Amino acid sequence: MPLHVPPAPAPALRSVLVALDSPTAVREARTPSLRTAQGDVTPELPLPLHVLDRIAPDGVAATRLAGWRFLIRCGDRAVAAAETRLTPDGWAFSHFFEGPYIASTERALRQAESTAQPFQARLLSIPGLYMLTLWLHGDSTSDGTTGRPAPTDLLVPLAPAPPGIAAHRAHRVAELLPLLTLRVTPAAPPLLGSPA
Structure with missing residues (x-):
């Protein structure tokens, strides 16, 4: 399988396991499907977020690690x-x-498993567009x-994607970032006295 999922830090996994074993954490969560799950629940597919x-302005994307996300199966x-x-x-x-990103993440990961090139799976959130993507990073080791998105890395927008951006379609970073730059950059306010 060319898709590599990096191992999460052991303390991150332990913290999720402890929360899953805590009736209070599960009961207070806004997740009806987790509260009503029948059988064992396990954290899987840890993805760095x-x-x-x-x-x-030069098109380079600055990213930061915000956490690790585990799918609960x-x-x-x-x-x-x-x-x-x-x-x-x-x-x-x-x-x-x-919510919808759970099934969308699973779908995008299944699609990514069929790629010929080895990739490392990550998630990339773009808060300015309310957008989440599966980031297929070329350095699978x-x-x-x-790291930051390389021009040849792939971004797969997860559903729901912003209007005009197709969900579950892989885009090279070099192709998608210019489009995102136009959307994230706020428009200049109109000059006083000019038609709005």
Whole structure:
């Protein structure tokens, strides 16, 4: 399989396992499907979650690692996800959630497994567009915590994607970033006295 999923830090995984074993954490989560799951639930497919804070004028994307996201599986499907974050004391459980990105992530990972080129799976969040992508990074030996999108990396927008951007279609970073730059860059305010 050419798709590589980097191992999550052991403390991040432990924090999710502890939260799953905590009736309080599960009961207070806004995840009905996790609360009503019948059978064992297990965290799988840890993906480093990077955030694209800005795209520089030269087209270089600055990203930062925001956490690790685990799909929570019950039986043959993912019913929720768990996110961890880095604190001054190390990796800690952040929250459980559910919604359309769970099934969309699973679908994008299945699609990515059929690629001929080896990739490392990551998630890339673009808050300015309310957009989440599966980031297929070309350096499959990386630990997943550092790096920026290379021009030849692939981004697969997850559904729901912003209007005008096709979900589940792989785009080279060099092709998608210019489009995202135009959308993220705020329009200049009109000059006083000019027609709006």
